[in-house]
Amino acid sequence: MTGNLNSETICDMMENLLTGVAFIGMQEDKLEFLYMNNGAFRMLGYSPEFGNKYANNLLSVILEEDKPKFWQALEDVLKDNGAVDLEIRTVTASGSLRWLQVRGNLYEKTNDRAVILCIFMDATDRKFVEDELRIQSEWYQMLLETEGETLFDYNTTTDVLSLKTANEYGLESSSLIDRFSDRLGERAKDSAPEKTLSEIMAESLKIPRTDTVELELSLPKMGEHGGEKRWYRIHTSSIAGVDGYVTHIVGKITDIHETRLLLEEMREKEKLDELTGWYNIEGTKDQIMRVLLNSRETDIHAFMLVNMNEFRLIKESLGEDTGNRIIQEVTKRIGRGFKRSDILGRISGEEFVIFVQNIGSILNLDTVASRVSHITEVKLGAGEDGIILSATVGVSVYPYQGESWDELFLRAEKAVNTLKMNGKSGYHIYDLSGLYKKEFAENERASELSESADGTDDIESLLKRILGENRQNEGMMRTMLKLVLRHYGFHKAFLSIAAVNRSPSIEYSFCEPGYEPKAESDTNEPEKNTWFRFLKELELLDEGMQILHNYDPIPQELASYMLTNKIHTILIQPMMMRGKVSGVFVMGECTGREWRLKRREEDELRRIMQLMQMYVLRYERQQNGQPPLIEVGMLDDFDNCVMAVDGDTYELVFANRRLLEKLPDLQIGDCCYRTYAHQDRPCEMCVMKNLDRNDPRARWSEERFSNSMRSWLKLHASWMQNEPGNAVCVINGMDISEYFMGGGLSFTP
Numbered sequence: 001m002t003g004n005l006n007s008e009t010i011c012d013m014m015e016n017l018l019t020g021v022a023f024i025g026m027q028e029d030k031l032e033f034l035y036m037n038n039g040a041f042r043m044l045g046y047s048p049e050f051g052n053k054y055a056n057n058l059l060s061v062i063l064e065e066d067k068p069k070f071w072q073a074l075e076d077v078l079k080d081n082g083a084v085d086l087e088i089r090t091v092t093a094s095g096s097l098r099w100l101q102v103r104g105n106l107y108e109k110t111n112d113r114a115v116i117l118c119i120f121m122d123a124t125d126r127k128f129v130e131d132e133l134r135i136q137s138e139w140y141q142m143l144l145e146t147e148g149e150t151l152f153d154y155n156t157t158t159d160v161l162s163l164k165t166a167n168e169y170g171l172e173s174s175s176l177i178d179r180f181s182d183r184l185g186e187r188a189k190d191s192a193p194e195k196t197l198s199e200i201m202a203e204s205l206k207i208p209r210t211d212t213v214e215l216e217l218s219l220p221k222m223g224e225h226g227g228e229k230r231w232y233r234i235h236t237s238s239i240a241g242v243d244g245y246v247t248h249i250v251g252k253i254t255d256i257h258e259t260r261l262l263l264e265e266m267r268e269k270e271k272l273d274e275l276t277g278w279y280n281i282e283g284t285k286d287q288i289m290r291v292l293l294n295s296r297e298t299d300i301h302a303f304m305l306v307n308m309n310e311f312r313l314i315k316e317s318l319g320e321d322t323g324n325r326i327i328q329e330v331t332k333r334i335g336r337g338f339k340r341s342d343i344l345g346r347i348s349g350e351e352f353v354i355f356v357q358n359i360g361s362i363l364n365l366d367t368v369a370s371r372v373s374h375i376t377e378v379k380l381g382a383g384e385d386g387i388i389l390s391a392t393v394g395v396s397v398y399p400y401q402g403e404s405w406d407e408l409f410l411r412a413e414k415a416v417n418t419l420k421m422n423g424k425s426g427y428h429i430y431d432l433s434g435l436y437k438k439e440f441a442e443n444e445r446a447s448e449l450s451e452s453a454d455g456t457d458d459i460e461s462l463l464k465r466i467l468g469e470n471r472q473n474e475g476m477m478r479t480m481l482k483l484v485l486r487h488y489g490f491h492k493a494f495l496s497i498a499a500v501n502r503s504p505s506i507e508y509s510f511c512e513p514g515y516e517p518k519a520e521s522d523t524n525e526p527e528k529n530t531w532f533r534f535l536k537e538l539e540l541l542d543e544g545m546q547i548l549h550n551y552d553p554i555p556q557e558l559a560s561y562m563l564t565n566k567i568h569t570i571l572i573q574p575m576m577m578r579g580k581v582s583g584v585f586v587m588g589e590c591t592g593r594e595w596r597l598k599r600r601e602e603d604e605l606r607r608i609m610q611l612m613q614m615y616v617l618r619y620e621r622q623q624n625g626q627p628p629l630i631e632v633g634m635l636d637d638f639d640n641c642v643m644a645v646d647g648d649t650y651e652l653v654f655a656n657r658r659l660l661e662k663l664p665d666l667q668i669g670d671c672c673y674r675t676y677a678h679q680d681r682p683c684e685m686c687v688m689k690n691l692d693r694n695d696p697r698a699r700w701s702e703e704r705f706s707n708s709m710r711s712w713l714k715l716h717a718s719w720m721q722n723e724p725g726n727a728v729c730v731i732n733g734m735d736i737s738e739y740f741m742g743g744g745l746s747f748t749p
Helices: 007-015 038-044 048-053 055-061 064-080 124-144 180-188 192-206 257-268 281-293 311-318 320-336 362-375 405-421 432-455 459-467 474-487 531-537 556-564 599-623 632-636 657-662
Strands: 020-027 030-036 083-091 097-109 114-122 150-155 160-167 170-178 210-218 229-240 246-255 301-308 343-348 351-356 378-380 387-389 391-398 426-429 492-497 506-511 546-549 569-577 580-589 641-646 652-655 699-706 711-723 726-735
Touching: 020 038, 020 064, 020 097, 030 048, 030 055, 038 048, 038 097, 038 114, 064 083, 064 097, 064 114, 097 124, 170 180, 180 192, 192 210, 192 229, 192 246, 229 257, 281 301, 281 343, 281 351, 281 405, 301 320, 301 362, 301 405, 311 320, 320 343, 320 351, 320 362, 320 378, 362 391, 362 426, 362 432, 391 405, 405 426, 459 474, 459 599, 474 492, 474 506, 474 599, 492 531, 492 569, 492 599, 506 599, 531 580, 569 599, 580 599, 599 652, 599 657, 641 657
Parallel strands: 391 426
Antiparallel strands: 020 030, 020 114, 083 097, 097 114, 150 160, 150 246, 160 170, 210 229, 229 246, 301 351, 301 391, 343 351, 378 387, 492 506, 492 580, 546 569, 569 580, 641 652, 641 726, 699 711, 711 726
């Protein structure tokens, strides 16, 4: 019988083993898979035909973190001529994780090559048990550190919920609820809170996630309050086993019933004005002081005191009911013109306070104050007998004219009295000349950045410095135009952005001395009607970035303007906001030199345009009172692909250098699903849908194949900002394609 055990017979025997067997050749630090049996290929999730075809790529299935351990084991075998044992993680063809227990022995060794025999077994189930023990250990440790709260552990395999409560002395009680999901499902049919909890549990079973929710429930087996309907805060966290599937949902239940009742009682006594629904004087003070207490040094807020002129006389002559209707109409009109974050208060019968957060620049005060003055005008009566009821608006500014309610109110009141003493209505800004001096001091920073450009050609770093400044203002905007203009040898630069979401339009220009626009009477001159409107009417904003020469076939109106102003070459870069073309950046060259771009210069120009687009988006967000995004430098240097997306509009507000290098045509300001995924509607599997808007610390991770970059990505999503009407999600994508075998796998988009 021994004579029949030749090499062919031995190979046949190994092919029938469930254990994995492999021979690895090592020659001059080069590794080669000489042989693997069917059991080994099955563990890796590949057929023998496919595996043998790509045998030399098998090293890529080992997780990157475990490769050093694998190489060290090979060194130990060769050094000691003995055996080693190790555990490594691999990624199967389907993308799931599998643990392998490997034993390596030196089979033979010659002067130039060594052969190592590896026997490996699937250790995933064992690691799963170890992971279970780890989870239980952590859970009990958490329990020992918990007092007066209930911890739960839901086993998805057995459908059993375990409840444990601890007091200051340690464990207090323990109980089990079997068939938990069935029971919860039955109760969810008739109860909205149970339905919410059931939905959270169902989502938690799909993928590891955390949720926090406050619900009024009747929970059985909950100590002295078991079965009683009470308010609880429930924190859940689902945990995946080593195979990637959720095996447990653990969490904490906190009784917040007494606190919730107290909160409801306070809400009933909330400091609101009954007639208008605005805050009364106490509520107005509290809200404004809370904002001032949490404001940053870079924030600029406008405090407006609105006084209805002669209102008491009108109320006495027309009656209290008519007076109340006038107040309601005025406040309703004012309320339509301000953001949710602004504070509106009625502090007396005919006196109001409007506190506008983050106005961006002192230059915006006139726009905001004049709008209030116009809105508060009400015509009483018809024809010549009608009278105009107007208001006097006094404005003070945080932080320049006060950092408290008393200081801001005092200066706004002085502004109102100044107008009234002169017998005028309208609006008055307290110490406007002093405010402009403050603005001028801020613009000195812009001048410093502009001067620093004279000794360097690294325009990208200069623009990133401007983008990283805490405050955006007109001086910074002009500095940006100046830098780009001079770097590329142009002579005129214009930035034209239409008004979006009640924010004022943006119209900035910078021209080199001697190249200022000519004063022409032509009504189509762009400087008079805005470049955005002019080029939009000519349908020149739908083609992306364009470089046009005066000898190109261009619309007659544009050709006439270029001829009049001696412009030979013009660059047109549309600017996107909320997924639509809402502005344009224009540069003009006036010397007649042949302006062409090499590939490297074109790539640089696209990057510069994207930085400008990011700056404009930051400026527009500031104009709308939204807090600025974090500094671009923090994300731009990431080696992964990073983007930031508006959670409400899907607007792509930021993309870092790595992502833009991979996708140079990505359009900042466009909808992410259009510019990134090339779709006409939001993605069905959008990662933002998995982030809880009620949890500012919500996180989400998953592996996904990107059609745009043709690679597998490990995506991590979280809220960069999460406030009502202002949610920005940052998505960090790590390329994990090397975990999968290259060249042979076909992925379905």
